[in-house]
Amino acid sequence: MDVKTEVLKKIKPSHEESEKVKRFVQQLLSVSKTVSGLDGVIVGSIGKFTWLAGDHDIDLFLMFDGSVPREELERLGLEYGKRIVQELGGKSSVKYAEHPYTSATIRGYDVDIVPCYRIKYGEKIKSAVDRSPLHLRHVLDYIKPAMIDEVRLLKQFCKGIGAYGSDAKNQGFSGYICELLVLQYGSFDAVISAAGVWKPPHIINTERHLGVPLHQFKDQPLVIIDPVDAGRNVAAVVNGENFMKFVTAAKNYSDRPSAGFFFPRPKKPLSALQFKSLQNRGTKFIAVRFSKPDIIDDILYPQLRRTMSRLVQLLEHHEFHVLRACEFAENQPTIIIELEVWSLPSVKKMTGPPIFSEKHTEEFLAKYSKGSVYVHDNRWVAEVQRKHKTAVSLVNDFLNAPPPVLAERGVPKYLAPLLTKKKAMEKEFWKLVKKDKPLSDYMRQKYFSGVVSESKAKAGKN
Amino acid sequence: MDVKTEVLKKIKPSHEESEKVKRFVQQLLSVSKTVSGLDGVIVGSIGKFTWLAGDHDIDLFLMFDGSVPREELERLGLEYGKRIVQELGGKSSVKYAEHPYTSATIRGYDVDIVPCYRIKYGEKIKSAVDRSPLHLRHVLDYIKPAMIDEVRLLKQFCKGIGAYGSDAKNQGFSGYICELLVLQYGSFDAVISAAGVWKPPHIINTERHLGVPLHQFKDQPLVIIDPVDAGRNVAAVVNGENFMKFVTAAKNYSDRPSAGFFFPRPKKPLSALQFKSLQNRGTKFIAVRFSKPDIIDDILYPQLRRTMSRLVQLLEHHEFHVLRACEFAENQPTIIIELEVWSLPSVKKMTGPPIFSEKHTEEFLAKYSKGSVYVHDNRWVAEVQRKHKTAVSLVNDFLNAPPPVLAERGVPKYLAPLLTKKKAMEKEFWKLVKKDKPLSDYMRQKYFSGVVSESKAKAGKN
Known part of the structure; x- marks a missing residue:
């Protein structure tokens, strides 16, 4: 049996599954029409018949005319959604993307009912989801x-x-x-x-x-x-x-x-050898972990990455060199930072302007001449006391502020309240990795499957 | 008594000293004329009557005509020099600057007898010392x-x-x-x-x-x-x-x-408090010390500084950050390097080209794809093993080569034979500072008298 046949055997829905899904979708569309009077389309893989076996996320789009005001569309969208779900005996809730929509479970299917504007090819979209029916049309046409x-x-x-x-x-x-x-x-x-x-x-x-x-x-x-x-x-x-x-x-x-x-490859935690080899890199891992906020991943991940970038920038600015940084949010969101330099002397060298620059010399001396100042290679140099001798102390000090201050410091708004006064983990990070299987699997993926080497290794194994 | 009078009392030669020096100089010039038939001039502070009490370095320049070939000037210069010293009952030796000259001790005076070409204002000099008689003339004229x-x-x-x-x-x-x-x-x-x-x-x-x-x-x-x-x-x-x-x-x-x-201020070693405060900077001092070569300071110091710069450049290139570096050569030449970062992880991050750069991507992958390679922010990143995890190991490895190899690596020629296979000192450096008073004084000057603060402190004290 060739590779593709072997794979298709596993991923192609059976005739029985296809018929069952189609019947459900027809019923859904019919109820939708009755309830709303609007044209409905099933977008996504179900609508295009390209779904993978067992993967039944159904997206029903209700197409409103462009003349309907936005508020009206949102109100009616939710009202119709709720009634369609009731009619079919499911359970619904309201979710929020660019505008609110109905998310439901009906007879074991996950169904999202989303209102959108009907637009034509080339026409300007009115809401972010308006393109989906056109995508469906394009794929089905070709x-x-x-x-x-x-x-x-x-x-x-x-x-x-x-x-x-x-x-x-x-x-x-x-x-x-x-x-x-x-x-x-x-x-x-x-x-x-x-x-x-x-x-x-x-x-x-x-x-x-x-x-x-x-x-x-x-x-x-x-x-x-x-x-x-x-x-x-x-x-x-x-x-x-x-x-x-x-x-x-x-x-x-x-x-x-x-x-x-x-x-x-199935998820699995780091092996004992991998765990050891991470510790033997001679680097320092620190982590900031906080409880998961009630926001969707599409908001959580970007905010988590922005927070991570902010911390990396902070550390680099203070000469704590970062080797890698990554973000984990399977269960509790965790920012993991691997440092190359995490401890620095109490004295810090400030290289100043050339002695030839009068204006900058004045500014530099005004700022530093109380401490130790000398001239080296025709430049001013000052030595000051370093405020944070360790990366951990710097991060902790940065986070030790109320949410509005964290927001000013560049921590995105949904995360600021959760990060306020958090302390970075050091040794506890390793204990956590041992305990938290998804985190351990994440570390394994990040550190033991490079872009180039992974595929090679995989190809070699099969 | 005002400040200047007080100072002059100490530094102005007494009438007796002046007369004694003048008499000696007249005799020296007279013997010089008899021996060489050439005009001689006493340049430097003695010739200009600006010498400080007790500071009797006498420079006698023998003025050759521009038509005398260089070799002849050098030969005759040494011959006349030797005979003048003999005539006055002194002891002479030959020293080397741009050309050889006679260095002597005569009745307690240090006398250098240097041949030069007589040139006129604005005329191009033939040897480096030809300007001195013109400097003398200029000062005496004005x-x-x-x-x-x-x-x-x-x-x-x-x-x-x-x-x-x-x-x-x-x-x-x-x-x-x-x-x-x-x-x-x-x-x-x-x-x-x-x-x-x-x-x-x-x-x-x-x-x-x-x-x-x-x-x-x-x-x-x-x-x-x-x-x-x-x-x-x-x-x-x-x-x-x-x-x-x-x-x-x-x-x-x-x-x-x-x-x-x-x-x-009189030379004095670091106080116990200063010694402690150097150690408490949280930095790492390493030092390379070697025996003093038989070359004049005007050659030793530039070569010592070039060696120091080369080591600093080497360390920085390998991410060992240098806070300060200084050179000492009162007794044994010593290069002292104070490090901000002196120990690094075994893993080293190589940030590669953007994935958009085809040529550089190929080169980068050819070089690193055997190890761990990944993509971050649209750039290639490789991780390699760091060869030198400590600054000391790097410096020792650099010096662990025969003199010609050290010379190729940028160590100047007179020092390469002395530095070959030297090991950098770490803890022993502090023991050395405790023992070696001139070195200790040097460290005190370097670290406890900034350009700005020194004079202020001094002014405040007096």
Whole structure:
């Protein structure tokens, strides 16, 4: 049995599953029409028939006319959503993205009911979700039946190499990207064979939109012009790490195809040897951990990363050199910082202006001449007492302030109240890693699977 | 008694001393004429009558005609020198500067007998020493009798603040500079009052030479155009530290004159408190010490400084941050380096090119892809094993090579044979400081008398 057949056996929904989902969707659409009188569409993988076995997240979009005011759309959207769910005997709650929507569980299916404006190709969108029905239309218009399994293979491949998901947490490949790639290249194999030699930035412009100002996509490794909106990069969220993971995995798969590429290694904590080798790096790990706020991952992760960047910047500014920093939020959000230099002398050297610069000399001497000042190589040098001799003391001092002050210092608003007066962990971090399996697995992934080496190792194993 | 009278009492040669020196000099010149048939001049402070009590270094220059070939000048210079010394019953030896000369002790006087070419104002010099007779001429032509004591005061002031001596070791003010400054301003007080507000670069062009291209004196804090050679800065050797010392001391003396400025504090080792406070800086001192080579200080010090710079550059390149470095050579030459970071993790982060740069990516991956490579913020990052985890191991490895290899690595030629296979001192450095009084005094000066604070403290004390 060839690799792809083997994989499809596992990921393609059975005839029975397909029929069951289709029946449910038809009923959902019919109830929706009755309740709202609006056209409804099922977007996402269910609507495009590209879903993977067992993956039944259903997105029902209710299409309002552009003349309906925004407030009215939000109010009616929630009202219709609630009634549709009631009608079908499910349980609903309200969730918030750009505007509120209904999230429900109906007979075991996760269903989101989202109001949007009906727009035409090229028309300006009114709310962030308005494009989805056009994406659906585009894929359904162009996809050939034989391509559906190819899309499934590509999605599963991205999952297997850990590059799937266009959410803020994963910053990887969305289902829509996989669909567009198969539309562009024709098959999974063709995508993989092409991607193996992609160099960033790789630009795909399926509709051959002319006059797209590409400089707007600067620093984005993968640019896929949205067929329904020439000004948008469908792959804007794909970061450099996931892009290179995909390219490297594609190259390695082409060299030596194997089912191993399609399935992520099971989560597992660091081995005793790996744990030891982390401790033996001779670096210092510190971590700041706090309780999980009640916000969605798409808000949590960006704020967590901004906080991490702020701490890294703070440390570097004070000459504590950071080797790596990473963010974890499977259970309790944790910022992990690995330091190259974490302890510094009590004396700090301030290199001042050249003695030839009169204005700067005056300023420098006004500031420092109470301490020890000397001239070296025609520059002023002052020695001052260092306030924070350790990285931990610096971080603790930074966090030791009420939330509004933390916000001023650059900690994003949802996290400031949770980080206020937190203390950085040192030795306790290792105890935590031993105890917290998801964190341990995260450390294993971060430290023991480089972009280049991972795929190689994997290819070698299968 | 006012400050200057008090100082002059100590530094002005007595009538008896003056007469004795003059008699000796007349005899020396007369013997020189008889032996060589050449005109001889006594240059330096003795020739200009500006010497300080007890300071009897006598420089006799034998003036050869420009038509005499260089080799002949050197041969005859040594021959005449030897015979003059014999005639006067002294002991002579040969020393080497740009060309060889006779160094002698005659009846307790240190006498150097140096051959030079007679040149005229503005004429191109043939050997480095040819200018000295013109300097003598210039000073004798313009100095007024009342200025002689003023020059003595200024010289002694420079000695007192530790800024005297135009040799490579001291990089300070020469006697000739002091003479020119008094000629320019008229008196010691006038020099001091003017210097208190000097800003670097301060330019003095006594002869109002026009068209001197000043950019040639870039980075020189004090520029005194040589009255006998418009292309030369008499103060080229004065470094920024000594310039600022002089300016600061002048300002402080103007505010509050005191005899204390004229006399260096007696040499003394670090106090127990100072010793402790050096150790409590939280830094790491390492030192490389070797036996003194048989070369003059004017060669030793520049080579010592170049070696020190090379070591500092080496350490910084390997991320061991240097706080201060200084060179000592009173007895055994010693390079002292104070480190802010002296120990680093076994893992080293190599930040590579942006993933967008194809050529550099290829080079980077070719070099590092065997180890751990990942992508962060759209850049390649590799982790490699650090070869030297401590500053000491790095320095020892650098020095662990035969002299020709050290020379290739940038260690100057006279020092390479002495530094080969040397080991840097760590703890032993402190033991050495305790034992070696001159070294201890040197550390005290370097660390407990900043440019700004020293003069202030001194002014306050007197």
